[in-house]
Amino acid sequence: MKQAPQAAKRAGTRINPRALAAQVVDEVVVRARYLDAALTETLAALPRAQARDAALVQEMSYGTLRWFDQLAAIAALFLDKPLKTKDQDVYALLLVGLYQLRYMRVARHAAVKETVEATAALKKPWAKNLLNACLRASLREEARAQAAITASPEAAFSHPAWLLEEIKHHWPGNWAAILVANNERPPLALRVNRLHQSRDQYLARLAQAGIAASVHACSETAVVLDTPVAVSELPGFAEGDVSVQDAAAQLAATLLDAQPGERVLDACAAPGGKTGHLLEHSALAELVALDREPARVKLIEENLTRLGLSAKTVIGDAANPAPWWDGRPFDRILADAPCSATGVIRRHPDIKIRRRPEDLPRLVATQERILDGLWPLLKPGGKLLYATCSILPVENENQMAAFRRRHPDAAEDVLPMSAGRARAMGRQILPGEAGMDGFYYARLRKN
Amino acid sequence: MTIRRILHYPDPRLRRQANPVPEVTDDIRRLVDDMAETMYDAPGIGLAAIQVNEPWRLIVIDISQTRDRLQVFINPEILSREGEQELEEGCLSVPGIYEPVARAHSIRARALNRDGQAFEIEAEHLLASCIQHEIDHLDGKVFVDYLSRLKQSRIRKKLEKQQQLAM
Numbered sequence: 001m002k003q004a005p006q007a008a009k010r011a012g013t014r015i016n017p018r019a020l021a022a023q024v025v026d027e028v029v030v031r032a033r034y035l036d037a038a039l040t041e042t043l044a045a046l047p048r049a050q051a052r053d054a055a056l057v058q059e060m061s062y063g064t065l066r067w068f069d070q071l072a073a074i075a076a077l078f079l080d081k082p083l084k085t086k087d088q089d090v091y092a093l094l095l096v097g098l099y100q101l102r103y104m105r106v107a108r109h110a111a112v113k114e115t116v117e118a119t120a121a122l123k124k125p126w127a128k129n130l131l132n133a134c135l136r137a138s139l140r141e142e143a144r145a146q147a148a149i150t151a152s153p154e155a156a157f158s159h160p161a162w163l164l165e166e167i168k169h170h171w172p173g174n175w176a177a178i179l180v181a182n183n184e185r186p187p188l189a190l191r192v193n194r195l196h197q198s199r200d201q202y203l204a205r206l207a208q209a210g211i212a213a214s215v216h217a218c219s220e221t222a223v224v225l226d227t228p229v230a231v232s233e234l235p236g237f238a239e240g241d242v243s244v245q246d247a248a249a250q251l252a253a254t255l256l257d258a259q260p261g262e263r264v265l266d267a268c269a270a271p272g273g274k275t276g277h278l279l280e281h282s283a284l285a286e287l288v289a290l291d292r293e294p295a296r297v298k299l300i301e302e303n304l305t306r307l308g309l310s311a312k313t314v315i316g317d318a319a320n321p322a323p324w325w326d327g328r329p330f331d332r333i334l335a336d337a338p339c340s341a342t343g344v345i346r347r348h349p350d351i352k353i354r355r356r357p358e359d360l361p362r363l364v365a366t367q368e369r370i371l372d373g374l375w376p377l378l379k380p381g382g383k384l385l386y387a388t389c390s391i392l393p394v395e396n397e398n399q400m401a402a403f404r405r406r407h408p409d410a411a412e413d414v415l416p417m418s419a420g421r422a423r424a425m426g427r428q429i430l431p432g433e434a435g436m437d438g439f440y441y442a443r444l445r446k447n
Numbered sequence: 448m449t450i451r452r453i454l455h456y457p458d459p460r461l462r463r464q465a466n467p468v469p470e471v472t473d474d475i476r477r478l479v480d481d482m483a484e485t486m487y488d489a490p491g492i493g494l495a496a497i498q499v500n501e502p503w504r505l506i507v508i509d510i511s512q513t514r515d516r517l518q519v520f521i522n523p524e525i526l527s528r529e530g531e532q533e534l535e536e537g538c539l540s541v542p543g544i545y546e547p548v549a550r551a552h553s554i555r556a557r558a559l560n561r562d563g564q565a566f567e568i569e570a571e572h573l574l575a576s577c578i579q580h581e582i583d584h585l586d587g588k589v590f591v592d593y594l595s596r597l598k599q600s601r602i603r604k605k606l607e608k609q610q611q612l613a614m
Contacts, residue, residue, distance in 0.1 A: 001493040001580040001590075002537035003510075003573075004545045014512060056513060106515035109448060109484035114514050139448070 015046065017053040018100075018114055019121035021060035022093035028065060028350045030088045035065060035350035064092070064099040066158065066183055066349035071095040071102070073155035074145045078134040090127045093118055097135045108139060158183055162357045163342070170393055174430060178391065181432025182345040182352075188228035189435075191221045191245040191273075193280050193307060199223060202242060205235045218419040218434055220254070221277070222247035240307035245273050246347075248419075248429050248436035249389075252334060253281040255415055255441055256385045261285045262331035266311070267318040267374055270296030272303035274336060279309040287311040288330075290318060319369035321377055329379040337367045339388035339395050343431055343438020364394055371403050375410070375446070383413060384444045389437060391430060396440040397423040403444070413443040448484045451499035455610060456541045456589055457603050465497050465504045465585040468521050471563030475505070479519050479561055482507045487514060491539040493577045495584030498540050506581040510573050518568075520558035523582055526567070527555045534576045536590050542609075544602050548593050550579045 020042050027038040039061050043054050064071065075094055083091045097115035100106050112135045119127045138145055149155045154164060157179040168175040190213075192202045199215060203223060206213045211229055216222035224247065231237055231244060252274045258264045260283045269275045269289035278287055289304075289311040291297045297313050304310055316324030318335070340363055341351050371386065378384055388395050401424060404410050412425055419436070420429035426442025454460050468475055478501055486494040486507055496505040508518045530552030537545045553571035556578055560566055570578055580590055591602050 001508075001577045002489070002491045002539055002545075004535035004537055017513065053513065056515075104515075107483055107487070107509070107517035109480070109487045110509065110514040110517065113487045113490075 014050050014053070016114065016118040016121040017056045018060065018093065018096055019118035020046070020053075020057045021064065021096045022089055022118065022122065024057070024061040025064050025068075025092040025096060026089045029068070029092060029353055032354050034354075035061065035348060059104070060096050060099060062349060063103055064096050065353060067099055067103065068095065068158065068349070068353055069160060070149055070155045070158040071098045073148055073152060074098050074102075074138055075134065077141070077145060077148055078137045079130075087124065087127070089122050090119065090124050090131070093122060093127075094131055094134055097131060098138060101135065101138060112136060112139075159352055163352065163355070166357075166392065167342075171391070171430070178431055178438075181430070183349075184346050184432065185228075186246070186346045186437070187435055188225045188244065189216065189246045189250075190223045190225070190234070191243045191250050191277060191280075192223055193241050193243065193276075194221060195280050196236070196239075196241045202236075205241075209233070209235050216247040216250075216435070218436065219247045219250040221280075222250050224435060238306065240309075243273065243276060243303075243307070245277070246344075246437040247434070248343075248439035249273060250277060251417065251419065251439070251441065252336065252385065252387055253277040255417060255443060256332050256334050256383070257416075258282055258284055258332045263328065264288070265290065265330040265333045265374070265377060267333060267335050267370065268337055269313075270299050272300030274334060275300055275311055276303055276307045276309060278334070279304070279311060280307070288314055290314045290316055290324070292317050317373075319366070319373040321373055325377060329382070330377055331379055331382050333374050333378055333382070333384040334387065335370060335374055335384060336387045337370050337395075339363055339367065339390040340392055341389050343389040343391045343429075343440070345438075346431060347437065360392070360394060364399060367395060367399055368402070371399070372406070375407055378446045380446050382446050384446070386426070386440075386442045386444065388440045390440060391428065391438045393423070396428065397425045397442070400425040400442045400444075409447045410444045411447055413445040415441060415443055417441070449481050450488050451481050451485045453485065453489065453494075453498050453539050454500055456538070456591065456606055458540075460500055461497060461540060461584070461589055462587040463497060463502050464587050465495075465502045467504050468559070471521060471559060471561070475503070475521070476561060478503070478505065479507060479521075483509075483517055483519075486539070489539050490514075492573075493581045494539060495581045497584050497587075504585045506578075506585070508574070508577050508581065510577055519561045520556070520578070520581075521560070521563070523556055523558035523578065523585075525554050525556050525579070525582060529553045532572065532576065534573065536576065536580060538580070538590050540584075540589065541591060541602065541606065544591070544605075546590070546594055546598070548576070548580075548590050550576050554578060 024038045024042050027033045028035050100111040116132045154161050192199045212226040213223050263286045266275045266289045270291040275289045289300050297315050345351050420427045429439045431438035482494050492510045493508040496503045504522045506520045528551035532552040533547045533549045535545050536548045554575045557567045
């Protein structure tokens with residue numbers, strides 16, 4: 001049967017979701033933009049009638065970036081020569097096509113045809129034949145593509161060579177498991193706001209809403225959904241009954257162990273996930289939430305408003321407290337420092353593409369300056385919790401060891417935590433371990 | 448995957464009664480894949496095997512706008528029909544002709560999938576019309592059969608003329 005032209009025409013005004021996914025991928029690869037930002041912007045342009053396509057665009061954007069290195073290896077087999085710089089959107093579309101054929105449960109012919117047609121939406125109709133030829137060749141010569149993938153660890157694990165080597169070097173017994181976990185779809189984990197209800201009560205609300213979930217053993221507040229849902233479907237989300245946060249990140253509040261009546265600093269606080277948790281966790285005398293960027297401080301405030309909590313938000317640089325610090329010391333400091341984010345690749349596959357080896361020395365230097373800047377703000381006997389979502393020792397235990405060499409008044413405080421594995425200092429959770437994101441924690445006590 | 452030639456009305460081969468598929472073999476699955484590709488290429492939202500000159504009780508359908516919800520019906524049967532609707536239909540075997548056809552608004556049907564497993568489906572609106580339209584093909588029927596004699600003969604003449612021009 002063929003659909004009548006009027007009906008087909010009504011359907012025909014829609015924007016090709018493959019073209020949109022290609023645009024998102026192109027923004028990340030060529031312009032080094034954040035995937036979530038590029039995707040949000042693209043989906044905002046989606047007509048209302050096409051809201052259903054949002055999930056498809058998201059799946060194709062995340063998936064293509066997750067498997068970027070592998071798909072690029074397949075593309076290289078079937079492209080005679082690389083595409084020009086100005087045609088990287090066509091290249092992105094080719095990878096989006098290959099992703100569907102390899103990883104999505106879509107009819108192959110439809111995937112090829114729709115992807116080829118997306119060249120029109122990109123205003124590159126000349127690329128039609130090229131895409132058609134490459135995608136069909138990849139189907140015809142699947143065995144050859146598979147052989148090329150198997151022959152190259154970069155393609156098989158879909159990680160850039162430098163990062164793969166880095167992980168292999170530092171985790172000789174775990175590197176393959178880490179790389180595999182990095183390519184998995186992350187679970188949706190929630191933090192139950194226990195000021196509003198107990199974790200069991202919230203689980204019951206989820207069950208009532210038909211959302212299957214279970215508690216996470218490593219944290220007192222974490223709940224993990226069997227299948228991710230849109231945040232808007234979570235009971236009581238808008239009312240602040242619950243927040244989205246990985247179980248590994250939920251350890252921060254427990255490990256900081258701030259006591260009621262204490263004065264606490266959350267340095268590098270944006271977007272405020274851990275800030276909210278600190279306030280839910282204990283009745284503090286004051287919580288100062290600091291971040292450098294005004295736009296991101298606004299995010300902290302929005303987050304706290306949703307939770308019905310408040311903190312003293314401050315715009316300032318943790319590495320340089322003079323302009324913003326009032327001179328009153330803190331009992332506890334949480335330093336959730338900017339890092340390579342190599343522990344959360346499964347949530348942000350664009351990290352594999354945007355991160356460059358030359359970023360590491362810069363990040364390590366920033367962490368060092370932040371730690372040195374914050375240390376004088378801590379009361380004697382006070383505690384500083386250092387956290388990263390990195391799995392690279394240079395940002396974690398090595399950073400801590402160097403800090404202790406510079407600051408003889410800093411002692412390691414052993415963490416009351418069984419998750420992850422002990423390092424020379426602090427503890428490391430590897431990606432996927434107990435279903436969690438990769439995280440590092442270490443606690444320092446000031447003598 | 449191959450794009451098959453679609454028979455055009457009033458080709459007498461469209462009048463044949465299709466045979467039940469005795470077993471879902473790799474050959475049948477290859478035919479399913481070819482038919483899907485032919486349908487997507489045309490483009491259409493449904494195709495019966497008889498339209499590509501394969502006299503088996505086998506249809507492929509995809510009414511999604513994303514063109515990624517292929518449905519395969521092997522040995523389909525309609526179990527029940529309810530209500531009435533009139534949708535404008537076209538057919539890959541009757542190019543360029545669109546006419547309203549009255550059919551059941553919702554149906555229950557049973558068939559085997561591409562893996563040879565039985566399933567039942569409740570369909571309404573466009574999907575219901577489409578399944579009924581395709582099953583008609585398996586019984587040698589074309590949607591123009593529901594139109595008035597005058598319209599039928601006009602359509603026949605028009606298509607015969609087009610086919611002569613094409614030769």
